[in-house]
Amino acid sequence: MTTNPSTESPSYVLVADDDATFRLLYEQTLGAAGFQVVTCADGHEVLAAIDGRWPDILLLDVEMPGLDGFDVCKKIRKQYPDFPAPVVMITGNDKVEAVKRAYEVGATDFIHKPVTWAALPFKLHYLLRSYRALLDVRADERKMRALLEAIPELIFVVDQTGTILESLSGPVSGAPTPDLAGRRLEAVLPPDTANDARESLHAALASGQLQTYTYAWQDGRTFETRMVANSATTVVTLIRDISEQVASEKRIKQLAYYDQLTGLPNRQQFIRDLRRALARAARGEQKLAVLFLDLDRFKRINDTLGHTVGDALLKSVAERLGASVRLEDTVGRIRLDIPQPTELARLGGDEFVILIAGLDEVGEVEKIVTRIRAALTEPFSYEGHQFVITPSIGVAMYPDHGRSMEELLMHADMAMYQAKAAGRNGHRFFSSSKNTRSLERLDLENELRAALEEGAFSLHYQPKVDIASWQVVGCEALLRWQHPERGWISPGEFVPLAEETGLILPLGRWVVEETCRQLKAWHAAGFDDLTVAVNVSSQQFTQSDLLDSVLQIIWAAGLKAQCLEVEITESLLMQNVDETRDVLRKFREAGIKLTVDDFGTGYSSLSYLTQFPLQSLKIDRSFVRNLHVNRQDAAICSAIIAMSKELGLQVVAEGVELEEQLDYLRQHECDQIQGFLFSKPLPADEFIGLLAKDGSASSAG
Numbered sequence: 210m211t212t213n214p215s216t217e218s219p220s221y222v223l224v225a226d227d228d229a230t231f232r233l234l235y236e237q238t239l240g241a242a243g244f245q246v247v248t249c250a251d252g253h254e255v256l257a258a259i260d261g262r263w264p265d266i267l268l269l270d271v272e273m274p275g276l277d278g279f280d281v282c283k284k285i286r287k288q289y290p291d292f293p294a295p296v297v298m299i300t301g302n303d304k305v306e307a308v309k310r311a312y313e314v315g316a317t318d319f320i321h322k323p324v325t326w327a328a329l330p331f332k333l334h335y336l337l338r339s340y341r342a343l344l345d346v347r348a349d350e351r352k353m354r355a356l357l358e359a360i361p362e363l364i365f366v367v368d369q370t371g372t373i374l375e376s377l378s379g380p381v382s383g384a385p386t387p388d389l390a391g392r393r394l395e396a397v398l399p400p401d402t403a404n405d406a407r408e409s410l411h412a413a414l415a416s417g418q419l420q421t422y423t424y425a426w427q428d429g430r431t432f433e434t435r436m437v438a439n440s441a442t443t444v445v446t447l448i449r450d451i452s453e454q455v456a457s458e459k460r461i462k463q464l465a466y467y468d469q470l471t472g473l474p475n476r477q478q479f480i481r482d483l484r485r486a487l488a489r490a491a492r493g494e495q496k497l498a499v500l501f502l503d504l505d506r507f508k509r510i511n512d513t514l515g516h517t518v519g520d521a522l523l524k525s526v527a528e529r530l531g532a533s534v535r536l537e538d539t540v541g542r543i544r545l546d547i548p549q550p551t552e553l554a555r556l557g558g559d560e561f562v563i564l565i566a567g568l569d570e571v572g573e574v575e576k577i578v579t580r581i582r583a584a585l586t587e588p589f590s591y592e593g594h595q596f597v598i599t600p601s602i603g604v605a606m607y608p609d610h611g612r613s614m615e616e617l618l619m620h621a622d623m624a625m626y627q628a629k630a631a632g633r634n635g636h637r638f639f640s641s642s643k644n645t646r647s648l649e650r651l652d653l654e655n656e657l658r659a660a661l662e663e664g665a666f667s668l669h670y671q672p673k674v675d676i677a678s679w680q681v682v683g684c685e686a687l688l689r690w691q692h693p694e695r696g697w698i699s700p701g702e703f704v705p706l707a708e709e710t711g712l713i714l715p716l717g718r719w720v721v722e723e724t725c726r727q728l729k730a731w732h733a734a735g736f737d738d739l740t741v742a743v744n745v746s747s748q749q750f751t752q753s754d755l756l757d758s759v760l761q762i763i764w765a766a767g768l769k770a771q772c773l774e775v776e777i778t779e780s781l782l783m784q785n786v787d788e789t790r791d792v793l794r795k796f797r798e799a800g801i802k803l804t805v806d807d808f809g810t811g812y813s814s815l816s817y818l819t820q821f822p823l824q825s826l827k828i829d830r831s832f833v834r835n836l837h838v839n840r841q842d843a844a845i846c847s848a849i850i851a852m853s854k855e856l857g858l859q860v861v862a863e864g865v866e867l868e869e870q871l872d873y874l875r876q877h878e879c880d881q882i883q884g885f886l887f888s889k890p891l892p893a894d895e896f897i898g899l900l901a902k903d904g905s906a907s908s909a910g
């Protein structure tokens with residue numbers, strides 16, 4: 210090594226010596242070795258030189274007049290705390306005293322006189338290299354320190370006994386004091402987490418992997434402790450406040466697994482808990498009960514009084530139910546009358562479920578059901594209103610009524626329907642004998658929805674025949690459902706279900722649309738006098754825009770309102786008389802013909818009918834069926850016919866199958882008949898085929 214090997218600028222050596230000969234020697238030896246050398250004759254010159262530019266290395270003769278080497282070094286270290294260069298003292302003797310002083314004033318190293326000139330460049334090169342390495346380390350350390358200071362977490366190093374060796378950062382606000390060195394982990398963490406801390410510490414040392422655990426501080430905040438070994442015996446421990454994270458996780462969980470209205474667990478949460486409870490019950494060979502609770506006629510309260518009242522009511526119901534199944538009473542005493550754990554959840558709407566696990570005998574369920582029903586007997590009051598709410602409860606037991614979560618929920622639901630069917634305000638245990646029917650019913654409901662979407666319905670048309678001329682004067686559209694597996698399903702089976710589920714609204718609309726489409730086609734084919742009657746359920750009349758939408762459909766098809774007839778039930782006339790009368794009057798004014806269907810079954814008197822703008826009346830099939838053998842039925846039929854005439858109403862007899870029936874009706878001057886005697890309800894093309902042969906209802910015919 211004779212020159213500075215790199216392309217970097219040569220290292221700059223500043224030398225102070227009061228002896229001119231030595232100065233020359235320094236200049237020559239170091240200059241020849243590739244250093245850039247500047248020499249000074251005394252301490253003041255050194256300070257002046259440093260002020261201009263910092264050397265890479267500073268050599269100071271200790272003995273100089275005025276400021277000696279020690280003084281200069283001391284001054285430099287004081288004035289320039291960041292002075293970047295090693296300071297080498299050149300001492301005249303090797304007295305321990307001088308060496309000691311040199312270090313005290315901040316010297317980096319020293320050289321004894323007499324100087325070994327040949328070795329000097331090597332010594333300086335070595336010094337420079339190691340000093341730079343030292344500087345790098347210091348820079349890294351500073352960076353690390355800054356980093357640790359910037360981290361809000363509490364970080365310290367512990368040994369394997371759990372003693373804190375050094376604290377690296379912190380403190381976390383609210384957590385323990387900053388200087389932890391010498392203290393034990395237990396002193397820093399909540400006492401009840403000491404075990405976790407020790408386990409975590411040992412696991413971190415044994416596995417070399419990160420160990421974490423969380424704990425709650427007294428003030429309710431949550432902390433997470435992370436431990437990772439940084440040597441065979443020491444572990445870096447970090448404690449951070451994760452309260453916010455925990456809070457937002459809780460909020461998310463709250464949204465996902467709890468019902469926002471009542472704060473009760475929701476369906477998802479209940480299903481998870483039920484699964485777990487089932488697993489436990491299976492292991493412990495214990496019974497378990499699922500109670501399905503539905504409030505009777507809740508929908509009516511919601512519809513008539515609004516959702517605010519409905520919501521308030523659901524909240525109060527939830528509270529009362531909660532109190533009736535809670536483990537502890539209000540003073541915190543454990544109640545022995547309730548098997549544990551019992552859980553209450555809201556599935557949605559007015560449906561609640563209760564899970565009772567750890568049951569020894571079924572009798573315990575009866576007790577809880579009694580409690581629940583008792584909790585709801587007291588009327589609820591809301592803004593001056595009082596409500597009595599009753600529940601229908603279905604119970605399914607594990608393992609008797611099902612072993613899977615799905616089965617139990619379904620069976621509890623079915624049992625609840627049975628409780629409703631049995632007159633509401635009661636409870637039923639699931640029973641498999643009644644199972645098939647309700648199962649079918651549930652399937653049917655789902656399939657009904659699907660059928661509506663998939664367009665699986667069609668209409669058949671049954672002729673209405675004028676008795677005198679024996680000509681077709683109109684027809685009635687009757688719904689048909691061709692089920693892919695069950696075949697033909699009668700409207701008698703699915704219309705009531707559609708009414709109950711509200712599906713009658715879209716279905717009824719479809720009937721009107723399809724009827725108008727078909728009728729338009731028939732008119733276009735020349736049967737332009739033809740009229741069609743459609744059946745409209747009372748539920749459809751709850752839609753305030755029923756008439757508007759019917760008229761829109763008629764007009765959109767390019768038809769006149771006069772070719773549509775609406776068959777209504779007698780029961781409609783008996784609900785909200787004033788309102789119904791107004792609505793029907795509007796139908797009438799629009800030109801739509803109104804017929805009372807199934808007359809005679811609804812206990813309304815004929816005079817009562819005069820209040821409504823009706824045009825015709827259909828004698829119910831049940832009176833027609835036996836009129837030729839039963840004198841009473843015959844008398845009813847003739848009375849209805851006679852009185853209708855008085856009131857100016859047309860009379861139609863439905864369900865006419867036999868000549869005898871027809872003869873009787875003709876004798877008593879019934880206007881029209883509808884029945885298998887003339888024709889069954891027919892698909893559209895067959896119906897029009899019949900009409901073409903018959904020559905009725907057509908101006909062209």
Ligand code: C2E
Pocket residue numbers: 671686687688699700701704717720743744745746776806807830863864865866883884885886890
């Ligand atoms: P409805 O309006 O009284 O219809 C007459 C029912 O009597 C029809 O039954 C028809 O097929 C049947 N029928 C006609 N002639 C005879 C006969 O000579 N003997 C016997 N035994 N029965 C006869 P269907 O088609 O099963 O309809 C049953 C009920 O379903 C209808 O009674 C009506 O209340 C309801 N329905 C049918 N279609 C609709 C609809 O589109 N909307 C609504 N809301 N209800 C409908």
Ligand code: MG
Pocket residue numbers: 226227228270272273
């Ligand atoms: Mg000297």
Ligand code: MG
Pocket residue numbers: 685744776806
């Ligand atoms: Mg009808």
